[in-house]
Amino acid sequence: MNSHLIRNVSVLGATPTDLLIRDGVVAEVGPGLSAPDATVVDAAGLVALPGLVDLHTHLREPGREDAETVETGSRAAALGGYTAVCAMANTSPVADTAGVVEQVWRLGREAGLVDVQPIGAVTVGLAGERLAELGAMADSAARVRIFSDDGHCVADPKLMRRALEYVKAFDGIIAQHAEEPRLTEGAQMHEGEVSTRLGLTGWPAVAEEAIIARDVLLAEHVGSRLHVCHVSTAGSVEVLRQAKARGVRVTAEVTPHHLLLTDALVSGRSELASPALANNWSPAGAYDPVFKVNPPLRTAADIAALRAALVDGVIDIIATDHAPHAVEDKECEWAYARPGMLGLETALSIALDVLGPEWDVIAERMSRTPARIAGLTEHGHDPAPGAPANLTLVDPAARRVIDPAESASRSRNTPYARMTLPGRIVATFLRGEATVLDGKALK
């Protein structure tokens, strides 16, 4: 097994030191290390973080390999600083059996760029009617612990209660896509001034908040773990804050795009929550489906509440909801476009804009806590002697202009095209093996 000596790296913002990686673990940490057999990485000016962990990734395989494969998505993840991603179940066929989750898990191992941890569907075919064989998926080689019908809400309250209870037997967790389906029939974008002007059917904030409120009460009633996917409204933050204060076992994620992009972008107006990023940038035009996502982009007030909640911990993690789509599914009328946007290669940059160089908070929200929620014991450890060598090196001073054509994803639906983003991933190591060096994927 090869060794790497990373020189003059700042671990989580501390004084620069050297890291020796050998046999898949961090062997030594300290200034002036020497290891004649090791490959030297000059990391002056770079910050080392525990490898990032994404709790919400769509890899599209099996079924839509034209949009993304396990391999291309894994490559995008490694380039974004990730060492583990959790692959959502809404593939075709749906990941609702041990066979499908094992297939995805195996494809991830073969690609060897990040650990791909499959998420299992809660209900058969995501239809919301009866439970999938959750135990079989848990017992499979993929060892599934997170279950989600993401893309669909487990709307039936009795079914949601049963799912929350059932997965306690193997320390599972239900990750809910909170969307009251009757309140969002035909919904196209956030319900508010912009949807009213554009004549697009609204997706009201209450459709998310009502489900989260119900689910935290259910989780409290049965004593189970609940994870809330892609929280997008100020009202949801308040529901979560109260639930956590009562001791409910609930965790929550926010996506990078819900921390930056407002619903005004749908009308072609250049409105970002960050003045720094808005500089010299504007959307290409009105009704551009690159901004269509579910849950939808919300208002500046929602973004402010989400940013504050991410800082104070009411929202536990950033998860990308990386959702690749083929060109023809976005280059069309707004109503006919599929919802979703790329996120893996830009997430850390958005986190830097939101949190600043608060490396400990970034590590907490993007590595340690998501690893803990997912039960990925090999991930989320700060680089220290004996820790698994899953880590990434960031150049915080770099600036890059986002060009969709350069994405490692098979798809091009990034909402950040032409935007200048802070920070760049220089290297990523998975169990001591470099997956990315000099900003380039090694396989």
Next chain:
Amino acid sequence: MIRHLLSGADLDADTATQILDTAAEMAAVSGREVKKLPALRGRTVVNLFYEDSTRTRISFEAAAKRLSADVINFSAKGSSVAKGESLKDTALTLQAMGADAVVVRHPASGAPHRLADWVDGSVVNAGDGTHEHPTQALLDAYTMRSRLGRLAGLSVAVVGDVLHSRVARSNVLLLSTLGAKVTLVGPPTLIPLDIAAALAPGTDVCYDLDAVLPSSDVVMMLRVQRERMNDSYFPSAREYARRYGLDGPRMRRLPEHAIVMHPGPMNRGMEIAPEVADSPRSTIVEQVANGVSVRMAVLYLLLGGNNR
């Protein structure tokens, strides 16, 4: 002059007034025995209709033909669109055929905006989803101005399903630009709370039709789709007609000079009683005639007819 007409918001007061003045000249042509001008000879106008709307399509077709343009009607039925061709590929096809203007009707809000990104010619929005229908607003404004002599200071009540109405959105934007005062009337389920903030500050909302009538110069009744009833926007057609329909007794509460408008097609007995639709106050037939003149003016000005 603007290049596309996608929204009532594309028109400032000067441009809108120029269109209305030009429409008045076009109306004079329509009154002649030979209803034809050579202005757009050699230019190609495509009517791209993804929704059935015979009245709007023939209005644009008549307008283009009276200006001597070549007209191609491209309807979703019986064309490659039915075979699943994308809007972009259709746009590139029209582009290759040298369309100078594309008049588009589409069930998806914003489709004309997308189209405008893909063709070099002018795009005219002939109604997109529940978004806008700017030439309808122009013909409505033209009708008000010719009946009442002015637009500035008029009180206009727009009554009905504002939530789903492209006619209402375009009218609110254009009438506000031209100085009229708009009051939106209907059940609260069909009037978005933030409509004034979204479209034009100064727009009023009222849930009581009877309270609005005595001070209205214009009452514009919107078509109510009967299927809204099955989605709990209101309990029944009869209750809707009772609370928000314009019948004879209500019409008599209007000022002497007030007019009644409807973009058509009407549900007689639902939002408007036959007695009202057929009364001298009704401008419904005039609106159709004015539609041709206004669309002539729009095509003429967008295609640079005024520069020749």
